[in-house]
Structures are given as C-alpha cells and as structure tokens.
Amino acid sequence: MAEAYPWQAALWQTLAGRTQHAHAYLLHGPIGIGKRALAERLMARLLCRSPVGLDACGQCKACLLLAAGTHPDNFILEPEEADKAIKVDQVRELVSFVVQTAQLGGRKVVLVEPAEAMNLNAANALLKSLEEPSGDTVLLLVSHQPSRLLPTVKSRCVQQACPLPSEADSLAWLAQALPESSAEECRELLSLAAGSPLAAVSLQGQGVREQRAQVVEGVKKLLKQQQAPSQLAEGWNSIPLLLLFDWFCDWSQLMLRYQLTKDEEGLGLSDMRKVVQYLADKSSQSKVLALQDWLLAQRQKVLSKANLNRVLLLEALLVQWASLPGQG
Template sequence: MADGYPWQQALWEQLAGRAQHAHAYLLHGPQGTGKRALAERLMARLLCQQPQGTEACGTCKSCHLLKAGSHPDNFILEPEELDKPIKVDQVRELVAFVVQTAQLGGRKVVLIEPVEAMNVNASNALLKSLEEPSGDTVLLLVTHQPSRLLPTIKSRCQQVACPQPSQAQSQAWLAGALPGSGESERAELLALAAGSPLLAVSLQAQGVREQRALVADGVKKLLKQQVSPSQLAEAWNGVPLLLLFDWFCDWAHLILRYQLTQDEDGLGLADMRKVVQYLAQKSRPAKVLEVQIWTLEQRQKVLGKANLNRVLLLESLLAHWLQLPSAR
C-alpha cells in the first residue's frame, strides 16, 4: 500500500526518515494491522535509487524491478505453502544471498514473514546472517507472535512495535474497505478480529459471521443435550480449528471474569452472553480454570501446526465443556 495505513504514519516517518538503518528490524504486533505492508513499503524505500523524501520514487530501475518481482537484491522468505513451516533449506538459500555483492550497487533487502514459521533448525541457520550481514544488507523480520521466537533471534534485531489502530481508526478504514457493511456489522467483525481491521476484512471474506452463528448455535444445543459432541465436530468441519479454539479460550476467560466481577457489561458478544452467564453461575471456578488451561494448551498445539486429529480434538473439547455446568 503506497501511502500506508493512517495508524502507521508516525512510525513510518520515524523509520523511513533515518539517515542510518539497523541491519535487522523485527516488526511485531497483532495480526491484521498491516505489518507486512509496512515492511514492503520500507523495503521499496531502502532499495530505491532516487527516493523522494520518505517514499520510494516508483520510477527508477530498482522500483520497476521490485514491482515486477525480479529485483536481484531483494529476497523474500515465507512458507512455500500457507500455514506450513519455513524450511531450513529455504534459510540456507537466504544465507547464500546475504553473502553476495549487491548487483545494482546499492543495498540488499531481505523480508521474512512470518518469522515464527521457522523451526529451531531454520532459526539457528539464520543467526549468523542476523549477526553479521555482509555488505549493506537490511533484514526485515515480521512476526505476529514474538513470544514464539528464539531469544537469540530477538536480541540480534532492533525491535519495532507496530501500532494497533484505535476503534475509530479501524471503523473509518473498514467503512472504506467494506462499503456495503453497516456500523454494527463492522463492530462485530472488529470484535471477532480482536480489533485488527485487515484481519476483519479477511474474516469477512471467509464468512466468519456465518461460522460464528453456526458455532454459537451448536454450543447452545450441546448444553441442552440436543446434539452430541461428535455431531458438532462434523457440523463444524468448515470452521478453521484456530478460530474455534480462539472462541472457546475467549469464552472461558469471560466466564472466569464474570465469576470474579459479576459485571454484565463484560460478557462478550451478544450471541453468547447468556451462555457465558449461565456457565459462570453453574460451574465451579476451579473447574472453569482447568478447562481453560486445557483449551489453551490445545490451542498452542494448533498454533504449532501439530499433526492433530481434528474430529477427536473437537469431541474432546466439547466433552470438557459439557462437564462445566455439572461441576458445582
């Protein structure tokens, strides 16, 4: 995005206006807030032969090659397939690129996203390049989950916290990105995307509101014993596993919070408020905490791309939740 996102403007001016650049930046922040776009904008600015203030000119040979995806001094490292790890062989290719001389006589720029997709072997293979990049090389690392990175990776980078937009900025941007949407629809999408507007657009495209309605309805029927865990596991086949675990982790948190505060304004989205309140009133806090810890542990396995049996995992999740109301 040539002119970036409005919530990034102050950070952009600070980054792009530098006379000297760090050899490695770690751009971190919530998913769906435009970190990749910021990294690409900085990459273009660093490679440009005739920058116009803080922006790439868009017309020099370097800018044309970058747009065509054939810039010899640019290397992008990302998973070969969506949601797969970055392999050690890919990192070795990157290491070979870093030691070469820049072909256009300027900088070399590397973009890695998401950094947490590298396993330990791939991360270790990257360390030397991060410590001593040859020539004028800048590495731009983008992560949604800095807690999953090796400390040795983080310590070799200048860390850049990418801002999350305010509710007003998100609403204004979403109104332009989803012109046919109403304010309440946008507010619901933003809540489901934890306030990240780009993620909200992505979730809207995959039909998240319909998926959420299906899941909320299923949980209500489960608690009334109108459906079994195995029937629901099958019915939810089209809902991404991570999304399901995000929602169940959130509901466990809301139940515990309500048990502590009795604050009815803190019951989450309207579709599950009554269920959250019911479970909070009918369950022992110790049991809710136990189920929350189990749910979070399974979510970590999903995040770590563990080889999981989806149906068995969902049946187990729902069996845990069925135990809550009777746990007084």
C-alpha cells in the first residue's frame, strides 16, 4: 500500500472523503513531495470493494489484485523509458481500456504520471477520454510541471495542488528516512532538494553531496585560473546536467539578491557563500542578469530533452562564469 505522508493528511481527508468523485483529477506540485503515492493511495481507495474508513481495506479481491499488479480495471500510463515522452500509441491503448466495461463490476481507474511527458499528439488523443470517460472511470493525472500541460487537458480536470511540507515536517520525516545522516546533513539535503523531502532522499542516494563538493571545488579553481573550463566540463561528466543548471541558476539568483539587498544571511548554503558574495561584489548587475537569462534558457532546453552537446554547453557556461568579475 502506498505510504501516507503526514503533510498530506488534510488533503487526503478532502479527496478520500468525497461521496462523489470527479471523472478526472490533476494532482500537481513540486517533484519529491509524494504526489505519486497520494495518487496510488486514492486509486486503491477507489477500487476497493470494502473500504475501512477513508482507506482501502487491503484484503478484498480488488485490493489483492491491485497489490499483485493484476487488477483488470486499473491502467497505469507512464513513459516506456525513463525521461522519455509518453507516445500517442500508449494513449490509444488507454482509450481502448476506458471504453471497456469494468471486469469486476466496479470502477475503472487510470493513473498517468508524469502527465507533462505526453507529447502533443498523445495529449490531444486523451482529450475525449478526459471529457467523457465511459462508465464509472476516474483518471488521475500527476504533474510536476503543470505549466507544460495543454490548457485543454487542464480544463478537463479538477486541479488539485499538493502541499509542500513545512521545513519542520520535512526534517522530522528525513530523520526517520535517513537515520545515518546528521540533522545538518538532512537540512543541507532538503535545501538542495528545494524543500521536497522525497527528492532529498533520492539526491542522497545519488551521492549529491559528493557531487556538489566536486562542483564547488571546480568553480573555485576556475575563478583562481587553476583549471580551464574545458577540463571541468569533461570532469563533470557523471553529474546530471539538470542538477548543474539548477545550482548555477540558484547561485546567479543569490548574486542578484545580494547585489540588491547586501543581506549576508541570504547567500545560500555555506559551501558557496564566499564565492557568491565575491562574484556579486565584483560583477556588474547587467552581466549577472544576462548570465541568468542564458542559464534559464538552457535549463529549459535540458528539461525539454533537447539534443544538446553536453561538454560544449558546460564549457560555454563556465567561460561566462569565469568572465563575470570585472566591468561589462
């Protein structure tokens, strides 16, 4: 059974407590806050034949079939390969499922995640099923980036924002999820995960703190002219491109904030505070703004899975970064 996260308690009461359900829900929010688990929990509740309070019983035929992955009235639509698009042929299979009669005589439930992975043709193919699903069918769409969804998809769903937990709730949960990590390490991971506790656990599993230390050391050597952009670009081959752009976008934003406020408390994590402050003091605001615009544009290309030359892209980033100090 999907995990019930404490920060979802109020939302769960609202969703599971409904006497009549919408034909389509769009559960959206930042990645790493438990939206998929919430959708799976709701899916189990909707398919269960003998619910106990607001939860599925876990014991009836429907619950046992769902747990085994063989429930005939359940359809999960996700990319065939990680980080790839959901294709129109996959959606056509879903549409065929939706028009069938429920084999167990109850509801049919569809889970789509991440919904923004549908390409344009796939999203258009889903519209009729979203608007008029046959029989008692409920579609649960999970999205980390609802801005990338077609307006026609969003308008056909009940849109439900999922809550980002408070820092206190996240740290309490992380203390249990990562018992070998110190409180300071958990706080650092949560910051790197932009406040999303499940993403923090995932980052810890990827060795993000070691990757971050490697990048920070490289940036410092770059500014001291001890290492060339091309060397660093090659050396960071194992670090996810999106992670690198997230960090450089964050650092450029911190620079701008410091240039405007001179608030030393707002310089981010301790590993880059002195570097951020130094660059903010030595760089013109126009150069930092221009770099941030470029970073955001390239980050969007990374998100959209554009065919990029990784090494050349990172080299271009580092050349601009190294040229920040000075007038311009």
